[in-house]
Amino acid sequence: MTQAVSSDLAAALIAKNFSRDEAGILRVGGLPLTELAEDFGTPLFVYDAATMRRTYRALRDALAGFAAIDYSVKANPNPAVIRVFHEEGAGAEIASSAEFDAAIEAGVPPERILFAGPGKGAADLDRVVAGGIGEIHLENREEMFRVAAAGERHGVMVRVALRINPGAAAQGGAMRMGGKPSPFGFDEEAMDAAIDAVEAQAALRLVGLHLFAGTQGLKAETLLGQWAYGLGLAARIARRIGRPLETIDLGGGLGIPYFSGDAALDLGALRAGLPELTATLRADPLLAGARVVLEPGRYLTGPAGIYVARVLAVKASRGSRFVITDGGMHHHLAASGNLGQIVKRDFPLAAVVDGGGAEPAATAVVGPLCTPLDMLARAAPLPPLAEGDLVAVLQSGAYGLTASPTGFLSHPMPAELLVEGGRATAIRPRG
Structure with a gap:
């Protein structure tokens, strides 16, 4: 059973935690994901420290006088x-x-x-x-x-x-x-x-x-x-x-x-x-x-993270559109629906570069692994994409890389970046 996520959720999350510039490029902490992908390679995880701090402070203020907060390390x-x-x-x-x-x-x-x-x-x-x-x-x-x-x-x-x-x-x-x-x-x-x-x-x-x-x-x-x-x-x-x-x-x-x-x-x-x-x-x-x-854990880190993958191929198969990327369940098992989900529904996804008004269509986004389980989205509403384009999986700051079967098929580990103060720091190097 599959269910397409509304593009409205992805748009709302981007508006709340990130931004797009005049060229439609998705930015984290003011930095364009297109440049980060070029500098650090794909796939990669990008975490926005400002979103983490803002989320923490809002929760702290809501709990004031009742409870303190200890971050659950397992999330990230x-x-x-x-x-x-x-x-x-x-x-x-x-x-x-x-x-x-x-x-x-x-x-x-x-x-x-x-x-x-x-x-x-x-x-x-x-x-x-x-x-x-x-x-x-x-x-x-x-x-x-x-x-x-x-x-x-x-x-x-x-x-x-x-x-x-x-x-x-x-x-x-x-x-x-x-x-x-x-x-x-x-x-x-x-x-x-x-x-x-x-x-x-x-x-x-x-x-x-x-x-x-x-x-x-x-x-x-x-x-x-x-x-x-x-x-x-x-x-x-x-x-x-x-x-x-x-x-x-x-x-x-x-x-x-x-x-x-x-x-x-x-x-x-x-x-x-x-x-x-x-x-x-x-x-x-x-x-x-x-x-x-x-x-x-998830509440504090999830909204701050984006998983970025690059399109390797686009194909039609018996009426369905498939986008094949270099990212997948080996890095982000939760997004594939295989981390305890009973109904496999899509995380909010977005094109890193906005389609410029192009009509979105239901798109299956899959990874490079030799298994049909390697599917980041089953029917995500995405604009037309081509080889070399970038796809962003939102809500990816928690239960991402370390909750995934990174050794399966021996692909290299992705970089993890922390963005703060207009600067991106590799907190885990690629490979």
């Missing part, structure tokens, strides 16, 4: 990207020791780093405990014992939180991660037993809760409901241990519009629902002093 783990958010005041949420090292390289203090994920190995845990990580989120009993052993080896008491797989009342988002059997976290109905097990470990100090009920949430009321549920779970943990909680991590899950009909998350509606949650916190002496944190 390039140290230069992490550094942008660190400069804005964010901590980091990581899921491996390599991400820990990337965050440290970006300047994030280890005490501002949280470690989540269902399969933390002994080597990863040893690295982060030795490095002074701020908090580790426990997801199963075996992991609890590994963290305790790492603490004993290094002679430290490790600060930990319990990740809870909530009941069905907390579900929501495009990808539900709570209210069903899950490898993530302790089931809510087993929470008390998990609390008691952690409290029995001399090398562990239980300081918080981690809840992540769903991802790609576009509705404020859904997120607010999940957060309210999380505060209730936090109160239960605090009462069980008989002392105040220090952290309440309500997860990420803030979504961005990818497809026709998607509406952007309404930060105003989100802000309007926070006084009730803030009042709940302040009314409970066991929660009032806790640091509430959200860990968005």
Whole structure:
């Protein structure tokens, strides 16, 4: 099943985050993508630091008085990207020791780093405990014992939180991660037993809760409901241990519009629902002093990124138009629809050089790989294109290169560029 995205979404995203010059050339941070493609080769990823900073500040302001922000490194783990958010005041949420090292390289203090994920190995845990990580989120009993052993080896008491797989009342988002059997976290109905097990470990100090009920949430009321549920779970943990909680991590899950009909998350509606949650916190002496944190990734980086590919050939096949490019699923699995999507719909795409009024037509944009899965768009409304033209895949700042099978068919790695202050810097060289 396919669905063509409206060109209106692509145009709106370009107007909001980027620009076109008088010649119709798409620009990022004032720099023409045509020149960047010539200078750095294609395919390439281009990230606009100004869009990242603007998005972060808008979210920070909406959450003011309720929650702080820790950037979820998995969305885009390039140290230069992490550094942008660190400069804005964010901590980091990581899921491996390599991400820990990337965050440290970006300047994030280890005490501002949280470690989540269902399969933390002994080597990863040893690295982060030795490095002074701020908090580790426990997801199963075996992991609890590994963290305790790492603490004993290094002679430290490790600060930990319990990740809870909530009941069905907390579900929501495009990808539900709570209210069903899950490898993530302790089931809510087993929470008390998990609390008691952690409290029995001399090398562990239980300081918080981690809840992540769903991802790609576009509705404020859904997120607010999940957060309210999380505060209730936090109160239960605090009462069980008989002392105040220090952290309440309500997860990420803030979504961005990818497809026709998607509406952007309404930060105003989100802000309007926070006084009730803030009042709940302040009314409970066991929660009032806790640091509430959200860990968005996609929301912060997605809109700032563009994936640029060059047209190699254009062909007609049995009534369909195909544009074959040098970019594909080996660099951008999510855009191909093969990163968990059930219905494979098109990301917003645009020609880097505007068609000058030419009527757009439904176009399949495919990559160079020897598989029919390598399809960046199935029916994108694009103007006529020819060999050498450039295509831009928008909303590509998150879950792009490092979430893709880069080794498949052994094509070279694309460059990654960070644009800021009218200058483009290669933060990952081509090849």
